[in-house]
Amino acid sequence: MALPPKAMSSSPLQKPWRPTSLLSGSAVLHLAAIAAAVIRPHSWPWALGAVAADHLLLAAVGLWPRSTLLGSNWTRLPDRAAAGGAVAITIDDGPDPDITPQVLALLDEYSIKATFFCVGQKVERHADLAREMVRRGHAIENHSQQHRHNFSLLGPRGLANEIRHAQESITAVTGTRPLFFRAPAGLRNPFLDPVLSHLGLQLASWTRRGFDTVSQDAEAVLGKLTRDLGGGDILLLHDGHAGRTPSGRPVILEVLPHLLTAVAMAKLRPITLRAALT
Numbered sequence: 001m002a003l004p005p006k007a008m009s010s011s012p013l014q015k016p017w018r019p020t021s022l023l024s025g026s027a028v029l030h031l032a033a034i035a036a037a038v039i040r041p042h043s044w045p046w047a048l049g050a051v052a053a054d055h056l057l058l059a060a061v062g063l064w065p066r067s068t069l070l071g072s073n074w075t076r077l078p079d080r081a082a083a084g085g086a087v088a089i090t091i092d093d094g095p096d097p098d099i100t101p102q103v104l105a106l107l108d109e110y111s112i113k114a115t116f117f118c119v120g121q122k123v124e125r126h127a128d129l130a131r132e133m134v135r136r137g138h139a140i141e142n143h144s145q146q147h148r149h150n151f152s153l154l155g156p157r158g159l160a161n162e163i164r165h166a167q168e169s170i171t172a173v174t175g176t177r178p179l180f181f182r183a184p185a186g187l188r189n190p191f192l193d194p195v196l197s198h199l200g201l202q203l204a205s206w207t208r209r210g211f212d213t214v215s216q217d218a219e220a221v222l223g224k225l226t227r228d229l230g231g232g233d234i235l236l237l238h239d240g241h242a243g244r245t246p247s248g249r250p251v252i253l254e255v256l257p258h259l260l261t262a263v264a265m266a267k268l269r270p271i272t273l274r275a276a277l278t
Helices: 021-039 041-062 079-083 100-109 120-125 127-135 156-174 192-199 218-226 251-265
Strands: 086-092 115-118 139-142 234-238
Touching (some): 021 041, 086 251, 115 120, 120 156, 127 139, 139 156, 218 251, 234 251
Parallel strands (some): 086 234
16 A cells, blocks of 8 residues: 655755756857848858757757756765765666565665665556665655656656656655656756756766666676765666676676675765755
């Protein structure tokens, strides 16, 4: 039976949306191109070229997951948390009924709390597991309802439907409203930031990732995650769509014990993204 949802009308991250300098400049360019084409019709090829170049720039920026040019984006923990030696271990694409319980057992062994960016449909499908994740003190955040491969091509309505549906799914199952959102594959477009602002969600990407969905080499994945490891880092792994070692074992299960040991040896303090707000 689902827990009663908490209020969805307020969030500590709720704030009015303001366009970035890039988006403001893009709007001005579009208006200028229209005006130029109307006042001097012979200039329309130049105006069209300028608009096309602007669209290419916006598309390229959307392919850069750690960019802040399209809106607010946590690529590191806030300064206060970083100064205290905090790091965040984030785990995407679950919950997975085979892998996630093993991940939870490893986190319990090291007394670590993690942030899971979960897919709404999977939370609905594996509701007991999702509730268990929260019961153990981990945070479940929004990773869209369906994890659509064309997510970054959706318009404002499509983005809002995907993200709002996931908010409702996760809240209904766990009783806790997500505060953070991570785009599928980290890809997005200029319409995402105002949608997140309206829903009181903060976009979060990562400081570094190990590419554990595509790599079979656990040692290489671990190396990418621990290179220059320090306070403020947000690290990315996957319990859903997990890559497998040549022996067939999920890469995350090979990497996680060594990563948690490296974090402890560096005297860093793993926290959830939510904990970094306080």
